[in-house]
Every structure is written in structure tokens, then in C-alpha cells.
Amino acid sequence: MGPSDAVLARLMTLHPKVIDLSLGRVERLLAALGHPERALPPVIHVAGTNGKGSTVAFLRAALEAAGLRVHAYTSPHLVRFNERIRLSGKLISEEALAALLEEVEAANGEAPITYFEVTTAAAFLAFSRSPANVLLLEVGLGGRLDATNVIESPAVTVITPVDLDHQGYLGSSLAAIAAEKAGIMKPGVTAVVAPQKPEALAVISAHSDEIGAPLSLGEQSWQWTDTASGWRYGMTHVLPEPRLMGEHQKANAALAFAALDALETATGLTVDWAARTKAMTTVDWPARLQRLTTGALADRLPGDFSLWLDGGHNPHAAHALASTLATSSPGETHGTGPLDLVCGMLDTKDTLGFLKPLASLTRTFIAVPVASGQTGAGLPAHVLADLARQAGFKEVRTASSVTRALKDLAGRDGPARVLICGSLYLAGAALWENGTPPV
Structure with missing residues (x-):
């Protein structure tokens, strides 16, 4: 057990539940830390049931191929907790992680807090102190009440395919789960949405209308198709087969490209097609076939x-x-x-x-x-x-x-x-x- 594991073990004793979806505790903790969530690079916030991690991986590969500095927060980790926090493309060191967790522990005191809330606060501290062009922020569970959903004005929000999972926390119907995912959408911020089942799309579209969040919908605003040697995004951009296997990975890559288009509109950051093409061969996301x-x-x-x-x-x-x-x-x-x-x-x-x-x-x-x-x-x-x-x-x-x-x-x-x-x-x-x- 390393120093960071010891701190996490202590903090996990402060709340009786491993998962307790709420924003009050993390908002209190972030205030005690000086609101690092307000000092972040432009955020692409990603929710959904399947493909979140792969979509983030394609985004990171393309942004980095364009020469941009990219932070990323993903979960869960496979082997080491450090995998969850990337600073300018590199996993956070054990020493830096332990120091951040101890700082969060001191700010929190003995107040109830969950594992994911602690680690999200530590990640925001790390991201706020290291310059980057973009932060790729993956939702942990759900969206509306997930600890990452304290970002008031992301540059872009993304919703990957929604399906039944974690029903004990998010609801038993597809509509209920879609409502939780749609909770990351913000007024005036483009939501890039993968093709969805009709029940999920109806909920997402209704929430978009309610809060005034423009939608960029797969199969309507953007499309992708197979070609003899790879795949095509839109009508003109032909790309090689992605390094990650499966037709669903082309769909994830297309979703990432649509998010990059929305990012350019929101911030002016451009990822050209040479970088996007390179990303097909450099993308890496372990344990996905x-x-x-x-x-x-x-x-x-x-x-x-x-x-x-x-x-x-x-x-x-x-x-x-x-x-x-x-x-x-x-x-x-x-x-x-x-x-x-x-x-x-x-x-x-x-x-x-x-x-x-x-x-x-x-x-x-x-x-x-x-x-x-x-x-x-x-x-x-x-x-x-x-x-x-x-x-x-x-x-x-x-x-x-x-x-x-x-x-x-x-x-x-x-x-x-x-x-x-x-x-x-x-x-x-x-x-x-x-x-x-x-x-």
C-alpha cells in the first residue's frame, strides 16, 4: 500500500456509503479548498452508459496529436488509482497524488465524504495548478448528481449511448437513466449526443429544450459510414481503421470528432484532420478488446x-x-x-x-x-x-x-x-x- 492508498483508506471511513449521489458534500469541500473547479482549462464533460472512456481516449489522442496539452479524469482505474488523473498526458505521480489527498483530507476534517468526492476534489486541485489547453472530464456515475457536475460552464458536454446499468442508483427505466445523464447539460452549452434509443433521445431532447442547450445529434447533425479501407466522418473526411477494435469504436471516434467541432466553435481551439487521422493509430484505452x-x-x-x-x-x-x-x-x-x-x-x-x-x-x-x-x-x-x-x-x-x-x-x-x-x-x-x- 502506497501513501495515497493510506489516505484514501482513512477518508473512506468518513461516510457509511461508498456511493451516495449528491453535490452538497463535494461543493462544501471544494469551497474549503478555494474552489479549484473554477480555475480549470476549457472542459469537455462526458456522460453516458457505454463508450465514455473510449470517447475520452479518442479526444485525448486527437488533441495531443494537434500539439495541445490535455488533462484527463477517468474512472474506474484498472490497476492503480493514478490512472484516473492525467496531467498534460502523463499519469499523476504517487508523490503528487499523496500530497493532494492529504491536502484534501486536511480541508475536509471529519465531515462525511465519499471516495469519489474526495478523489474528484483532488483531481480538480491538480488540474487547477497545472496549465493545459483542455480538460477531458468523465462522469463517474450518472451525471446530474455526480461529483464532477460542479462545473458551471463547460465548453462542451457529451452524452455517449445510454442503456440500462447501475439501476440501483440511476433508476429502473431507460428514461430515468437518460434524465440522469442529461443532467450534465448546461444552458447555452452545446451537447454532443451519440445516436440513442428513442426513449432516451426523447428525454435528452426535452431537457435540451427546457434549459436552452443546443444539441449536436448523431445521425442528424453529424454522421459516419464504413468505407472499403476504413471509415468516413461526414461526407469528405476518410480515416483509417482505429487502433481500438470494433464498429462501436468508429462510432466513439465520430462522437469525439463531433465534440472537437463543438469545442472549436466554443473556444477557437482547432484540431485539424491530420491530427484526427493520426489519432486513429495512436489512441490507447486498456481493457477494451x-x-x-x-x-x-x-x-x-x-x-x-x-x-x-x-x-x-x-x-x-x-x-x-x-x-x-x-x-x-x-x-x-x-x-x-x-x-x-x-x-x-x-x-x-x-x-x-x-x-x-x-x-x-x-x-x-x-x-x-x-x-x-x-x-x-x-x-x-x-x-x-x-x-x-x-x-x-x-x-x-x-x-x-x-x-x-x-x-x-x-x-x-x-x-x-x-x-x-x-x-x-x-x-x-x-x-x-x-x-x-x-x-
Whole structure:
């Protein structure tokens, strides 16, 4: 445990709930810190159910390719908390993070505060003290009452596809969840919105009219289409396949480009098409259909196996994953052979909704335990295995760990593709065990 972990552990004792959506506590803390949230670079504020992190990754890659200095705040982390805070493109150091958290701890005193509120306040302090051209700010959970939603005048707001997730905190219907996401929209600030299901779009559009937030809507204000060698944004801008795999990643890149267009209108900051094109090859976002070619886990499989990692954990993510796995061309980049899944999930997720799109594609399903996360406990492997059988998987097994599961699969006939999936917490543990943490 490092110094920052020790401070976080102390602060987590100050509130009985890990998650308690409210703005009052963080507003009090930020006032005690001198309102760092009012001294930030132009903010692109990103909410949504799926694709937030990938959209931020495309934004960062394009902005940096244009020579701009970019701060970024994302969550959750996969291996180390430092991953959540990037200052001008580099992860915050352990020493700087620990000092910031101690400063926040002193300002907060013994008042109730949640983990995410503390860390958001620390991030705002860091961002306010380091110059940059843009801050990419990802919502933690929801939007309306998320601790990041203290920014009064962002340059642009962005809403990625909205779907059912975190219903225990955000509501049980798509309309209720969309209302929470739409809560980041601000009067007079353009909201760039990915294509949505009709129920979600109706809520977002109504809120736009109510508060006077102009909308830039996917498939209406901007579009993207496939080409023979890549994809096209609008009518004229042809780009290569993005480094992140899947049709949904082109959609995320298009959303990022629409946000960059809105940023230029709001601030004058320009990201030309040379920089946007370069971003397709430099973008990096770990645990999003990431191939692990070296490391302790990758080395456990025979040479004709390929090992993959994905942190998606809801039905929308599973459909995107299944589409990519079913249509990817075989070869050195994509791997070949049948698909084997090593899966662990939290008990708060729509497990059957996640599993069903993948069942027909899979040769062997191995359920593994996953450590509890902030929003739920890990499903026992035998429970997940029973649900996998209900979802239609033919060959279902359990293992006590990812390592044990890979040892089991290594005895199967190859070539084959092995995918570790179902939880960002499992993905983070796998990256740690493989010895390839994000940088």
C-alpha cells in the first residue's frame, strides 16, 4: 500500500456509503479548498452508459496529436488509482497524488465524504495548478448528481449511448437513466449526443429544450459510414481503421470528432484532420478488446492461442463485443480459431443480458470469481456458471482464478481465441497479474 492508498483508506471511513449521489458534500469541500473547479482549462464533460472512456481516449489522442496539452479524469482505474488523473498526458505521480489527498483530507476534517468526492476534489486541485489547453472530464456515475457536475460552464458536454446499468442508483427505466445523464447539460452549452434509443433521445431532447442547450445529434447533425479501407466522418473526411477494435469504436471516434467541432466553435481551439487521422493509430484505452501478447498470463497459453481482455459488463457492451468477435477477419491481428471465455461478474449487473449475445460464439465458458467492487459484490463462480448454462452456453466450467482457467484451456486444441471478460475489476486484476499495467 502506497501513501495515497493510506489516505484514501482513512477518508473512506468518513461516510457509511461508498456511493451516495449528491453535490452538497463535494461543493462544501471544494469551497474549503478555494474552489479549484473554477480555475480549470476549457472542459469537455462526458456522460453516458457505454463508450465514455473510449470517447475520452479518442479526444485525448486527437488533441495531443494537434500539439495541445490535455488533462484527463477517468474512472474506474484498472490497476492503480493514478490512472484516473492525467496531467498534460502523463499519469499523476504517487508523490503528487499523496500530497493532494492529504491536502484534501486536511480541508475536509471529519465531515462525511465519499471516495469519489474526495478523489474528484483532488483531481480538480491538480488540474487547477497545472496549465493545459483542455480538460477531458468523465462522469463517474450518472451525471446530474455526480461529483464532477460542479462545473458551471463547460465548453462542451457529451452524452455517449445510454442503456440500462447501475439501476440501483440511476433508476429502473431507460428514461430515468437518460434524465440522469442529461443532467450534465448546461444552458447555452452545446451537447454532443451519440445516436440513442428513442426513449432516451426523447428525454435528452426535452431537457435540451427546457434549459436552452443546443444539441449536436448523431445521425442528424453529424454522421459516419464504413468505407472499403476504413471509415468516413461526414461526407469528405476518410480515416483509417482505429487502433481500438470494433464498429462501436468508429462510432466513439465520430462522437469525439463531433465534440472537437463543438469545442472549436466554443473556444477557437482547432484540431485539424491530420491530427484526427493520426489519432486513429495512436489512441490507447486498456481493457477494451485489448490483446495481451506478452506477460505472465499470455505466456501460459500455447503459441497458436491469442489472449484478449475486455472490461464491458452490460448488455449493450456485450452486443458490441459479440458483433466484433463475429465479424473480425482472422489473422495475425485478430487471432484465429474458436472462442473460449474466462468470465467474472458483479452481482449488480444484468448477467443474463451480458451473457446471451456471446453464447452462440463460444466453445468453452469458464466462470471465475471476481473481487467485489464499489457497486457490487463478485458473483461466486458456481452461480455465474449456472447463469451461463441458462444463457445457452454448451460447455461450462468453473475455475478458482484466471490463471487456473488458462491452464485448463491450454490443454484444448488450438488455434483458439481466449477472452477474459465481464468486469473492469476482473480486467484490472488480469492486467496486474499479467504484469502489463496501463501507463
